[in-house]
Amino acid sequence: MDDGMETTKLLRHEEEEEDEGDLKRRIWIESKKIWRVALPSLISRVSAFGTIVVTQSFIGHVSEIDLAGYALVQTLSVRFINGILLGMSSATETLCGQSFGAGQHHMMGIHLQRSWIVDLITLTILLPILIFGTQIYKLVGEEESIANSGGYISLWFIPFVYNYVFSLTIQMYLQAQLKxxxxxxxxxxxxxxxxPLSLLFVYKLNMGVEGAMLSLLMSSWFVVIGEFIYIFGGWCPNSWKGFTVAAFKDLVPVVKLSISSGVMLCLELWYYAVLVLLAGYMENAEVAISAFSICQNINSWEFMISLGFLGAGCVRVSNELGRGNAKVVTFSIKVLLGTSTVIGVFFFVLCLVFRKNISYLFTNDERVADTVSDLSLLLSFSILLNSIYPVLSGVAIGAGMQTTVAIVNLVCFYLIGIPLGALLGYLTTLQVKGIWIGMIGGVLTQTIAVVYMIWRTDWDNEVKKASERLTRFYLKSDEISELISN
Incomplete structure (x- = not known):
């Protein structure tokens, strides 16, 4: 009897070891798939945003007024425009990812061209935000000197923002096919x-703010030109079949999906912009805006890593939904969240360790440095939350659930976060800290709500929705060839 019990225990132990070994193998395989998308994506996003942060650093050592002006433009106007374009472009992630998963590779080039049409029109409509920057900043109550500086710098950003139309969409198009x-x-x-360009123009040629902005323009368009060479040069033969009038067909459904995506991501990105605006109404606005924007840029720079996992989440979920693998989707989400959270904890600790020293990369003003140091604990918690909710947003984009998340973002950010931040910032002695606490409150409630939404999602039903979506946009390969030839 005892021998039988021992044998049973031994067999059970061996089965548990096999299950554990199988789980480790599955996690390893899934992790490789995730990092194949996330690593290039986070490198590109960290580098691209890094050029914006470096430009702010150079401008900050030229003039404190121009530092505040640049922060105003970059955080309000450019983030506003980028939010719309990123959101509108994320429809490309959904459609290209699901098309690739379903083996409809020839449709990906059409989705890309459609996104260019939609984004170019959208950006052109938004240009007055940059053209009339000074008037807008004065209208919302910013100090005249900061508004004038911001208005001048915003004109330099006009040729810069047009690179977003191509760089954002091409990245989504390429990462959907793991390229x-x-x-x-x-x-x-x-x-x-x-x-080196910034050093040359700002210090060697003594061009100041103009030199910093010129180096930003040149380096940003370098990437777009390289992407064009890669696509048009024949490195995407299955997905790029040339320019076609098919891109102008069925634009309305694409616009609808783009608007849903745009609202979802814009509500996230604009949230931080509104908080910077609130900081501008406080005493000593120059210090408040500069300190808050430095912390925001550090937070946003780390957020670029999370956007890499957002892209990975979108690609993995959309690919597997296109293939009809609901179980793989749920497993991938768990591995994504686990990996991203570990990275978030690492940067949480790093931010606490360096605290005040970070600010001296951007400014020599002791008042700004002290304010940044006071915000470092809150900044650390924001960075930790960055590791969770962007991944969930990526999952939502991959599944085409942008509209639902947009509603969640509206409630959590604008009905909870901003009012809470305004109350704590203006009715208590917390000042800028109060605004940031409100921001964290909004992000935390959004994270909890989206976690619950993803947990309750019926992924088998999402597979059916993905199939219906692909059928709606599908064109046969020979039909595309005929349209191109015509």
Missing amino acids: NMIIAWLSGFQFAIHI
């Missing part, structure tokens, strides 16, 4: 040439 390593290389070179 985004080229973007990582181009972005790495972009960051590498941006620093």
